[in-house]
Every structure is written in structure tokens, then in C-alpha cells.
Amino acid sequence: MNGLMELFGRRSGIVPLLILAALILVVLPLVLEPFRLNLVGKYLSFAFVAVGLVLLWGYGGVLSLGQGVFFGLGGYAMAMFLKLEASDPESTAIQTTPGIPDFMDWNQLTELPLFWVPFQSLTFALIAIVVVPAVFAWIIGTAMFKRRVGGVYFAIITQAVALILTILIVGQQGLTGGINGITDLRTLKGWDIRTEQAQYVLYYVCSILLIGSILVGKFVLDGKLGRLLLAMRDKEDRVRFSGYDVADFKIFVFCLAAVMSGVGGAMFTLQVGFMSPSFVGIVPSIEFVIFAAVGGRFSLIGAVYGALVVSWGKTMFSEAYPELWLFLMGALFISVVMFFPKGLAGLWETHGRRLRNILSRSKAPSPGQLVAPVPPGPERVSGSEGAALARGAVMAERRSE
Amino acid sequence: MMSGTDLVLAVEDLTVSFDGFKAVEGLNMYVDQDELRVVIGPNGAGKTTLLDMICGRTKPTAGSIRFKGKELTRMSEHAIVRTGVGRKFQNPSIYENLTVFENLELSYPESRGVWGCLAFRRKPELVGRVHEIAETILLQDRLEMEAGLLSHGQKQWLEIGMLLIQKPELLMLDEPVAGMSVREREQTAELLRHICKGRSVIVIEHDMDFVERIAHKVTVLHQGKVLAEGSMNRVKNDPRVIEVYIGH
Numbered sequence: 020m021n022g023l024m025e026l027f028g029r030r031s032g033i034v035p036l037l038i039l040a041a042l043i044l045v046v047l048p049l050v051l052e053p054f055r056l057n058l059v060g061k062y063l064s065f066a067f068v069a070v071g072l073v074l075l076w077g078y079g080g081v082l083s084l085g086q087g088v089f090f091g092l093g094g095y096a097m098a099m100f101l102k103l104e105a106s107d108p109e110s111t112a113i114q115t116t117p118g119i120p121d122f123m124d125w126n127q128l129t130e131l132p133l134f135w136v137p138f139q140s141l142t143f144a145l146i147a148i149v150v151v152p153a154v155f156a157w158i159i160g161t162a163m164f165k166r167r168v169g170g171v172y173f174a175i176i177t178q179a180v181a182l183i184l185t186i187l188i189v190g191q192q193g194l195t196g197g198i199n200g201i202t203d204l205r206t207l208k209g210w211d212i213r214t215e216q217a218q219y220v221l222y223y224v225c226s227i228l229l230i231g232s233i234l235v236g237k238f239v240l241d242g243k244l245g246r247l248l249l250a251m252r253d254k255e256d257r258v259r260f261s262g263y264d265v266a267d268f269k270i271f272v273f274c275l276a277a278v279m280s281g282v283g284g285a286m287f288t289l290q291v292g293f294m295s296p297s298f299v300g301i302v303p304s305i306e307f308v309i310f311a312a313v314g315g316r317f318s319l320i321g322a323v324y325g326a327l328v329v330s331w332g333k334t335m336f337s338e339a340y341p342e343l344w345l346f347l348m349g350a351l352f353i354s355v356v357m358f359f360p361k362g363l364a365g366l367w368e369t370h371g372r373r374l375r376n377i378l379s380r381s382k383a384p385s386p387g388q389l390v391a392p393v394p395p396g397p398e399r400v401s402g403s404e405g406a407a408l409a410r411g412a413v414m415a416e417r418r419s420e
Numbered sequence: 421m422m423s424g425t426d427l428v429l430a431v432e433d434l435t436v437s438f439d440g441f442k443a444v445e446g447l448n449m450y451v452d453q454d455e456l457r458v459v460i461g462p463n464g465a466g467k468t469t470l471l472d473m474i475c476g477r478t479k480p481t482a483g484s485i486r487f488k489g490k491e492l493t494r495m496s497e498h499a500i501v502r503t504g505v506g507r508k509f510q511n512p513s514i515y516e517n518l519t520v521f522e523n524l525e526l527s528y529p530e531s532r533g534v535w536g537c538l539a540f541r542r543k544p545e546l547v548g549r550v551h552e553i554a555e556t557i558l559l560q561d562r563l564e565m566e567a568g569l570l571s572h573g574q575k576q577w578l579e580i581g582m583l584l585i586q587k588p589e590l591l592m593l594d595e596p597v598a599g600m601s602v603r604e605r606e607q608t609a610e611l612l613r614h615i616c617k618g619r620s621v622i623v624i625e626h627d628m629d630f631v632e633r634i635a636h637k638v639t640v641l642h643q644g645k646v647l648a649e650g651s652m653n654r655v656k657n658d659p660r661v662i663e664v665y666i667g668h
Contacts (some may be wrong), residue, residue: 243531243540246522250515257513257579260475261527262501262586271534 035320035367036233043226043323053215060222060290062330063229065090067283069310069322070232071276076308077316078240079272080252081169085177086280086307088184089152091299093281095188095195096151098294099135100144101204101212102196121203126193135194141208148285149278156277160270167266178301185300200295204288212289225286229323232279236319239275248272280307309352315364324363426453428590428620429474434483436473443469444644447483451590456616458623458631458652461641462664467624468510470641471592474622475507476500487590502532506588510595512575516568520559520578523567524550527582549585556614557581558607573604577611584615591615592622597630609633640664 047059068086076082108117114124119131137143159180163173188195196202204212211217239245251258251265259265288294297303306329314325329351337344359365429451436444444466451457459467472478474485476497485492492500501507515523528549531540554560557577562570567578576596583591596612597605605627612621612634625631631638631652638655640647648658655661 239538242538243526244534244537246518247526247537249517250526253515253517254513256477256509257515257582258526259497260501260507260509261582262498262529262532264496264498264532267534268537 036230036237039233039320039323040230043229044223048219048222053218056222057218057290058331058334059327060218060225061287062327063222063225063323064283064287064290065307065310065330066229066323066326067232067286068276068280068307069314069326070229070236070319071279072307072311073314073316073319073322074236074239074279075272075276076311077318078245078248078252079269080248081269081273082174082308083177083273083276083304084174084301084308085179085181085304086276087299087301087304088177088181089156089277089280090284090287090303090307091184091188091294091296092152092155092284093148094284094288094294094298095201096138096144096147096281097285097288098201098204099138100141101207101288102201103131103135103139104207105203105205120196120201122196122199122201123193128193132194148281152277152281153274156274157270160273161266164266164269164273169269178304181299181301181304185296188296188299196295198296200293200297202293202295204292207289213292218290221286221290225290228282228286232282233319233323235275236279239272240319244268244271306348309348309355311362312352312355313362315362315367317361318364321362321364321367328363427451428453428455428488429622430484430486431470431474432484432486434470434473434480434485436469436478436480442644444473444480447641447644447646449639449646449649451620451622453620454616454618456612456621456623456634456636457639458625458635458637459639459641460625460628460631461647464643465641466644467641468594469644471507471594471622471624474500474590474592475505477507498532501586501588502529504587504589506583506586506591508576508579508583508591508593508596510598512572512579514567514570514575514578514582516566518567519564520554520567520570521550521563523578523582524553524585527585529586553581553585556584557611573600573608576600577608580611580615588619590620590622594624595626596623597625597627605630 043059043063048056051059068090071089072083072086102120106118106120111117111119111121111124114121115127116124116129119128123131138147159177163169163176168176189198191197206212212221240248247258247263247268251268255265284294284298287298310326310329311322312325313329314323315321329348333344333348336347355362361368427450429449431447431449434444434447434449435442447466447470449470459470461467469478473480474487474492476492476495476499480493483493487500487503487505490503492503492505495503515526518526525542525546528546530546531537550563551560554563557580559570559574559578559581562574567575570578576599580593580596593612597608600608609630612623615621623631623634635652637650638652639649640655640658640661642664647664648655648661650658
């Protein structure tokens with residue numbers, strides 16, 4: 020009970036998470052036809068990146084405009100395995116060199132490139148989905164943060180990395196599938212991923228992994244590391260002169276965000292059935308940032324709604340007016356930053372609270388009320404319980420202003 | 421030249437130049453164990469730059485800074501802190517969005533790595549130590565208050581507390597009473613007398629009454645060099661010091 024109470028006092032409580040879980044695990048699968056549900060699954064794979072951005076940008080104070088890179092690395096790692104499985108010698112018998120992916124054959128390759136070979140193993144591919152983005156982020160992060168590169172410069176550099184990787188993928192057509200990406204993926208260890216039933220299973224795998232990512236993020240933010248990130252955003256020098264290596268913490272959140280993006284990329288590949296450079300470059304990277312901004316960059320759960328709402332809007336709107344979509348999204352980004360800096364989560368916080376107050380007035384006291392009215396009085400409340408209570412009180416005061 | 425004496429800090433021939441301008445030039449200074457040293461001097465004398473170099477924020481162009489025999493000039497800031505040097509900034513530098521308790525907790529010298537932070541659990545020793553420090557800095561009633569809501573003077577104390585909890589052997593304070601009321605100044609002087617027990621303290625200060633009340637020994641800087649050094653009385657009557665302070 021005590022533990023539950025504590026969660027109510029925290030930044031993002033357990034209730035919104037349960038609502039989200041009920042929505043994506045129960046409601047959407049019940050009301051949506053399989054095709055639409057698969058689309059939602061695709062949006063949820065983007066949500067991994069947005070959740071990572073909440074940690075990195077919202078709490079770490081580091082804006083990356085190149086998260087598509089990690090989404091792509093994870094997605095390509097998955098796609099490489101699936102492509103190799105789809106390119107067995109029988110189904111590629113008509114090629115000049117059977118047994119290699121079709122696009123390699125078209126590009127006159129006669130042998131599987133060396134870096135493709137380990138991707139014949141699913142275990143290797145799964146490890147790569149996590150490790151490759153983490154290592155890549157670690158390299159970029161170490162190079163930047165240890166030299167105190169931050170802010171706008173970091174954002175520009177990550178954007179450049181996204182552009183470079185896109186150019187590399189497009190340019191090395193024989194090795195990567197070029198602009199078309201890696202397409203025509205069929206089975207995972209003999210299990211056809213294109214069937215409706217498989218899509219259902221993958222949707223659930225994706226949702227559960229996403230909720231897992233949110234829980235990981237919550238664990239990080241609720242602990243000392245989360246408080247340290249807040250402290251760093253406020254007074255970086257003070258943190259440094261309290262004996263912490265600030266760069267290490269930025270590298271850590273950058274790697275964590277990268278791993279989440281990589282997992283999202285892999286889930287995208289599995290559900291959509293291909294991976295291409297159009298999910299790696301600058302435009303998708305900025306879209307990911309918009310998801311986080313619209314959802315609320317201080318809310319792990321808000322980020323998921325941001326990804327769902329904006330992606331859904333994109334699908335609806337760009338079917339009708341494809342050429343207007345980019346302008347609309349730009350306007351959306353600007354207006355969110357200007358008028359709703361805390362995004363949907365901020366709206367929920369202000370208006371949702373009012374709503375709950377009205378509801379609870381007619382009912383018995385809710386757990387939220389038990390937490391709120393503790394005055395920051397002189398009596399000593401010991402330990403973490405006290406801190407959580409006080410924070411609940413302070414937050415409640417702030418919201419009521 | 422780490423002799424048999426109780427030298428904690430030895431600054432020798434310290435020079436730093438910013439685009440040719442020498443903010444500190446050929447500076448020598450020695451601080452003993454348990455000493456409270458006050459550094460005074462007119463604006464631009466290089467006082468803050470000196471502290472910046474000791475704590476690693478600015479890298480000197482030449483010279484050496486040895487703390488307990490360890491050369492600090494090539495160490496990174498967090499490593500210098502971990503060897504036992506604490507630094508308070510001129511403007512209160514605290515975490516406004518966290519509570520007083522959390523401010524002190526983050527300054528407690530343990531779990532300073534990424535993995536240590538992830539595995540961190542609040543232990544009774546830590547809680548006890550936080551309460552102890554809070555009492556020293558007169559904030560025992562404000563532990564659960566958000567630090568941004570404290571008064572200016574209380575913020576300064578909190579930052580001093582955040583340094584004390586690190587148990588530094590050398591504590592450097594940049595204008596600790598700036599912007600404080602008379603009563604707060606008195607309390608701070610009391611606090612400083614209390615905390616310099618068992619450690620060395622370097623204080624930069626402009627307020628001469630305050631300096632007189634706390635200093636063991638005073639170093640006067642002028643244009644990046646040591647102009648005079650000694651007891652407050654001696655320094656006050658040094659004609660060169662009078663010249664610098666009143667002469668223009």
C-alpha cells in the first residue's frame with residue numbers, strides 16, 4: 020500500500036500507465052480491424068523513439084535530431100536477418116548467384132558481404148538490435164559530451180549524422196538495398212510474419228515491449244539518476260563540482276534512448292515488412308521529436324500519445340492532401356512549442372486535474388487527496404516517504420495556481 | 421616541496437593568460453591545515469580566477485597547484501572534487517527544483533557513477549548525515565521544501581551545506597555573504613568559524629568587517645599578483661594595500 024501511495028505522488032503515476040495499457044492492449048485490438056491495428060502497431064514502434072526522447076531531451080536536456088539513426092540501425096539489423104531468411108537458394112534460384120538477397124544480385128554482387136554473414140543468426144540479430152545502437156550512441160556521445168559539446172551544436176551534429184547515414188545507405192545500393200531499402204521480408208524462423216494472426220502477435224509483442232520501455236524510463240527517472248538529471252539541467256556546474264562526471268550521465272541517457280529507438284526500429288521492420296532509408300534521415304528524426312513535443316517532453320506516457328496522434332493525423336491527412344502535410348506538421352510543432360510547451364501531458368495535468376477534482380468532490384476521498392494536503396511543515400518526515408509526500412504537496416500547490 | 425609541515429595547498433608560480441592578458445601571474449600561496457584564509461583585492465585582481473584554477477574550471481598556462489602533494493592542474497573537475505576540494509560559487513548555485521533534502525543527498529559523496537546512481541538506495545547513514553548538516557546550516561525545518569523557495573541567504577547556506585556533506589579538506593567560498601542581511605552575515609560568520617574546524621578554508625570577500633571577524637590570515641591580490649600577506653592588522657596598515665584600495 021505504501022509503495023502504491025508513493026507511486027501516486029510521483030511525476031508520472033501508475034494510473035495513466037494502466038489507462039495506456041488498457042487502451043493499447045484491450046480497447047484498440049477490440050475496436051480496430053486488422054489493417055488499422057497494424058497501422059497502430061507501426062505508430063507504436065515510433066513511440067519507442069519518442070519515449071527515449073523524453074528521457075534524453077525532456078530530462079537530460081539534450082536534443083537529438085538524429086534519433087532516426089538508431090531507429091534505422093535496429094530496423095536494419097532485423098531486416099538483414101529476415102532478408103537472409105527470405106533469400107534461401109530455392110526461392111532465389113533464378114538469380115545469377117542464388118542464396119544472396121535479390122538487390123545484391125541486381126548489383127552484380129556474387130558473394131554475401133562479410134558484415135552480412137553473422138546476420139544469418141537470429142540471436143546475433145537480436146543482440147545487434149540492442150548493442151549496435153548503444154555502441155554507436157556511446158561513440159557519438161563520448162566524442163561530443165566529453166568535449167562539452169551540447170545544445171544546438173549537438174543537435175546539428177546528430178542531424179548531420181542522420182544525413183550521412185542516409186547518404187551511405189542510399190549510395191551503397193549493393194550492400195544495403197539503396198533507396199528502396201530492404202523489402203520483401205517473409206518469415207521469421209519459418210513463421211510467416213505477413214499473416215493476420217502473426218500481425219496480432221507482433222502487435223502485442225510491440226505493445227508489451229513499449230510498456231516495458233516506459234517502466235525502464237520510470238525506474239531511471241524515479242531514482243537518484245532522475246534527480247541528478249534534473250539537477251544537471253538546472254546547474255550543470257554544481258553537479259560537476261559535486262564530484263560527478265556530467266558527461267557520463269549524458270552518454271548514458273543517450274545510449275538508453277538509442278537502444279529504445281533500435282528496439283522500435285526492429286518492431287517496425289517486423290510489422291511493416293520492410294526497412295528503408297526514409298526512416299533514418301532528417302525528416303523522420305524531426306518527426307520523432309515532434310511526437311515527443313506534442314505528447315509532452317516531460318511525460319513518458321504522453322510521448323506514446325504524441326506518436327499515436329501525430330502519426331494517425333499524418334496518415335489521415337496525407338491521404339487527402341499529401342503536399343500540405345509537411346507544412347501542417349511544421350505549424351503543429353511551432354504551436355506546441357509556443358502555446359503548449361508541456362504538450363498533451365501538460366493539458367492532461369491542468370484540465371484532467373480539474374475534472375478529477377469535480378469527480379472526487381462527489382465521492383469519498385481519493386488516494387490523490389490523501390497525498391496532497393500534507394503541509395511542508397516543520398515536523399520531520401523521514402526518508403524517501405517524506406520526500407515523496409512533500410513533492411506531492413508541492414506539485415499539487417503548483418497545479419492549483 | 422612537500423615539506424614536513426602541515427601544508428594542504430601549495431600554489432607555485434601560477435600563471436594564466438587569456439589571449440595575452442595575464443589574469444594571474446607568478447602567484448605563490450600556501451595554505452596550512454585548519455587555516456581560514458581570506459583573499460581580498462579590488463575587482464579584476466584575479467581572485468575568482470585563482471579559485472577557478474584550483475578547482476579545475478580554468479586550466480593554468482603555467483605553474484603548479486598541489487593539494488596534499490597531488491598535482492591538480494591536470495586533473496578534471498570531478499576528480500579534483502573527489503580528492504577533497506569543495507567550491508562554492510559566487511551566486512548561490514543550488515538545484516531549485518529539488519527539495520533541500522534532495523539537494524544535500526545529491527551532494528553526499530557516494531554513488532557518483534552512472535551504475536552507482538541506478539543502484540542507489542537511501543541509507544540511514546545518509547539520512548542521518550543530511551539531518552546533521554541541515555542543523556549546521558540552520559535549515560533543519562526546511563528539509564522538504566523546494567530549494568527555489570528559500571531566501572537568498574538560506575540558498576547560500578544550503579550551498580555551503582552541500583559542500584560540507586562532501587567532507588572536503590579544502591573548502592573554497594566565493595563571497596559567501598554577498599547580498600545577505602546583517603543578521604544573516606553574523607550567522608554566516610558563526611557558521612564559518614564552526615566549519616573551518618578540521619579543514620582548510622579559502623574565502624574571497626569584499627566586506628572588510630566580515631573579513632576581520634573571520635580571517636586567520638589575509639592575502640591581498642592586485643593585478644594577478646600577491647600584493648601583501650599576513651594578519652588582517654598588518655595588511656590593513658600596509659601602505660601598498662592602502663594605495664591600491666584608496667589610491668584611485
